[in-house]
Amino acid sequence: MFDEERVRRDFPLLWRKVHAKPLVYLDNASTTQKPQAVIDAITNYYTHHNANIHRGVHQLSDESTQLWNQARAVVAGFFGAEEDELILTRNTTESMNGIAYGWADHNLTKGDVILVSYMDHHSNLVVWQEAAKRTGAKVVFVNLTAEGEVDLHDLKEKLAEGNVKLLTLTYVSNTLGSVCPLQEIITLVDEQAKKGKIKPRIVVDGAQAAGHLPVDFSRLGVDFFSASGHKMLGPMGSGLLLVRKEILESGEMRPYFFGGGMIAAVSVEGTEFSSSLSDRFTPGTPDVASAVGLEAACNYLSALGMEAVLEHDQDLVAYALEQLQQIPEVELVGPLSVGSGSQLRRIGSVAFLYKGVHAHDVAQVLDSEGVAVRSGHHCTMPLHVYNDWVATTRASFQVYNTREEIDALVSALDKVKRIFKV
Numbered sequence: 001m002f003d004e005e006r007v008r009r010d011f012p013l014l015w016r017k018v019h020a021k022p023l024v025y026l027d028n029a030s031t032t033q034k035p036q037a038v039i040d041a042i043t044n045y046y047t048h049h050n051a052n053i054h055r056g057v058h059q060l061s062d063e064s065t066q067l068w069n070q071a072r073a074v075v076a077g078f079f080g081a082e083e084d085e086l087i088l089t090r091n092t093t094e095s096m097n098g099i100a101y102g103w104a105d106h107n108l109t110k111g112d113v114i115l116v117s118y119m120d121h122h123s124n125l126v127v128w129q130e131a132a133k134r135t136g137a138k139v140v141f142v143n144l145t146a147e148g149e150v151d152l153h154d155l156k157e158k159l160a161e162g163n164v165k166l167l168t169l170t171y172v173s174n175t176l177g178s179v180c181p182l183q184e185i186i187t188l189v190d191e192q193a194k195k196g197k198i199k200p201r202i203v204v205d206g207a208q209a210a211g212h213l214p215v216d217f218s219r220l221g222v223d224f225f226s227a228s229g230h231k232m233l234g235p236m237g238s239g240l241l242l243v244r245k246e247i248l249e250s251g252e253m254r255p256y257f258f259g260g261g262m263i264a265a266v267s268v269e270g271t272e273f274s275s276s277l278s279d280r281f282t283p284g285t286p287d288v289a290s291a292v293g294l295e296a297a298c299n300y301l302s303a304l305g306m307e308a309v310l311e312h313d314q315d316l317v318a319y320a321l322e323q324l325q326q327i328p329e330v331e332l333v334g335p336l337s338v339g340s341g342s343q344l345r346r347i348g349s350v351a352f353l354y355k356g357v358h359a360h361d362v363a364q365v366l367d368s369e370g371v372a373v374r375s376g377h378h379c380t381m382p383l384h385v386y387n388d389w390v391a392t393t394r395a396s397f398q399v400y401n402t403r404e405e406i407d408a409l410v411s412a413l414d415k416v417k418r419i420f421k422v
């Protein structure tokens, strides 16, 4: 494991106080803080290299183009993808919309099924409800187990019913923390395909996985992978979509934003799109500074080592589960063990109900103690309704969090008990 105190020194925002108390930032599932290396990379870009890319013949444009290409290569490499498989976006939500408009609209039709699960984030849900309206497909929900994991028996049955053209899953739930057993699910899909069922395209919402565990797109066995750069130490406004090259090359997925920069030739009769895959899906002026910042975040995480990042994450989650279970008023949601290796069950966050106190009140009291957490439905309203929860409080972790900060969360929860006299 790495030295988290040394890591903390790289994140200037963590040095500040809130309400005259040291900041304990446990809202990382919403967005992470940024290391100095990311801030410097952006500043350096704007201070020395800013210019529009491509087509420019001047020196600055050339430098900016090289930085853009380099950032794309590093980000793709970080995720084990080819550069041509990477579409840089602003966030996971934009990536999901890209799949919906660029793939679903051209490949789904009346009667087709889009399988989602009750734990999915609205980003991986509302887009499919809308795509279903446009195409005539229908959205079907896979059940969860009592511990908040995808119910594989139910999934198998729903795959067997046929007509599933798209299976879209959250790799790591932002509310339950549960890790989706992707390999087992892919095996189920393959078994159904051998029995003559349609083989669905598989989408993975990797928003809470990226920057928490190693991702190798070339071996994951899925067709699409979305993530948010800003949730993995990168800048706000950075995100990504990975699409298997064959899907892009064959034209199965088509451009979904149009304009300059993505064309080979335009005439009054029509347009021929660029043969370069990265250009074809990047119309308009790209956000080079954010790409450069995301590159710096990938380099930062690579230097820590993603196996070590995962180990640290699991240590924090296991410790938080252990500590919070000792508070009688706290009811944890999601799996109660973290697992390991191919049986990894839980990472990233812990969410809970506090007996007799609304989650917003809990979060407000914690804030008064300098502890920043998130409360509400975390954009998983169907999951909350499924479980009959009004709202939950979530503490979520990143590389710079420590066991001492979890202790601070636990002692701040004492104040909740004192104030609300539960």
Ligand SMILES: Cc1ncc(COP(=O)(O)O)c(C=O)c1O
Binding pocket: 029, 030, 091, 092, 093, 094, 121, 123, 124, 170, 172, 173, 174, 205, 207, 208, 228
């Ligand atoms: C699992 C999951 N998917 C998608 C998103 C959406 O991410 P963004 O707001 O960066 O688009 C989030 C954000 O919290 C998330 O946790």
